[in-house]
Amino acid sequence: MDLDLPDALVLPLETGAPYWYWLGGRPAMDFANTLRERWRRQVETLVTVDDLAGWLRAAELLPADWAGPAIPQKVLRQARELREAIDVCVRAALAGEPLDPAAVTTIDDWLVFAGARPRLTVDADGHAVLGERPAADSPRRALGTIALDAATMLGTPAQVARIRICAADDCSARFYDRSPAGKRRWCSMQSCGNAAKVRAHRARRRAEETAS
Template sequence: MATDDMWIWDGGRVCLDFTNTLRYRWRTAPEETLRNPDDLALWLQRAGMLAPGIQDPGTTAVLTSGRRLRETVDRAVLAVADGRVPLSGDVTALNRSAAQAPRPALQIVIADGRLEPAAGMSVAADAAAALALIAQDAVDLLLSAEIRRVRVCGADECALRFVDRSPARNRRWCSMSRCGNRTKVRLHQARARRSEDTSAD
């Protein structure tokens, strides 16, 4: 069973955190963190998509469906972020899945002295409905201006997806504390080795 430290929550959107459950996509054999239905149910609970204490985590078929949705979201998001139109089959699959999402009751909040719709996502009663909420989040992202801020981590051995919300829109890593610092240390060590080699000549 996967553990919390297997999952990274730096995507900025639940649909991107979900795509990041397949780690090291650049490898010939990426690392799967959703190995069984219990892993999927635990991830969905940690993401706030699935009500805690669900006794039936879902079936192998739901897990297969979740993995398929994950790859559909990934292809569609990367296509649109790159200025391309996603595959029509991916659009159909996302729409079909998002249509199964439970409909939350519309709520309002007072912001700056005026009424606005409250942001929020339903909590599903089962894994299949929670996957539909992820599809709904992906559809929302694809239609938003934020899609142009989706990035792939620039670290050589990462490739996690995230939304760049930095003011200058120049974030390079999924996390400065993880990939950013590692990259800086590696570059510093490489410069130091080159300097030593030059001094030895």
């Protein structure tokens, strides 16, 4: 597996679906990773409203069979804003810098769409039933869930300590370190971690050859 995108990519993409990946460890980080190659080309993979719906379904934040009304273009724009606000906060938190109040407000604005939403219905006997609306019934609700995940991460010091950006120079993957020791450096041992090991090994061999 290679996390890097092909050089020959035609940009902007027509659809980002083939380039989504799920190494973030939690929804907020997977969402931040939908803008790929942040270190180089800033490749947008939420290109269309169908991309957004498809991503939310793939992330299990919308039911797999969700086919609700088309997502307005405005919500796609707002979704990207939410994503970039999360990323600004992730980078600041990682650097130990103060968070940008505007980015925090953008995340906060989405929280009203998260959490429980009560629903009052009438059962067959005519009694009122106080229940809850389905967990994932709209894209806004799904984005609210992402915002809540980001807010939980950013607002909990023990979780802030596990925010990571992959240590590879040519990878911009954000991830949440769920390893027991909390010392994970690469988004994936199969790709970036392995590439780093191979490079280190080659460098050692070169040094040995030069020395001998």
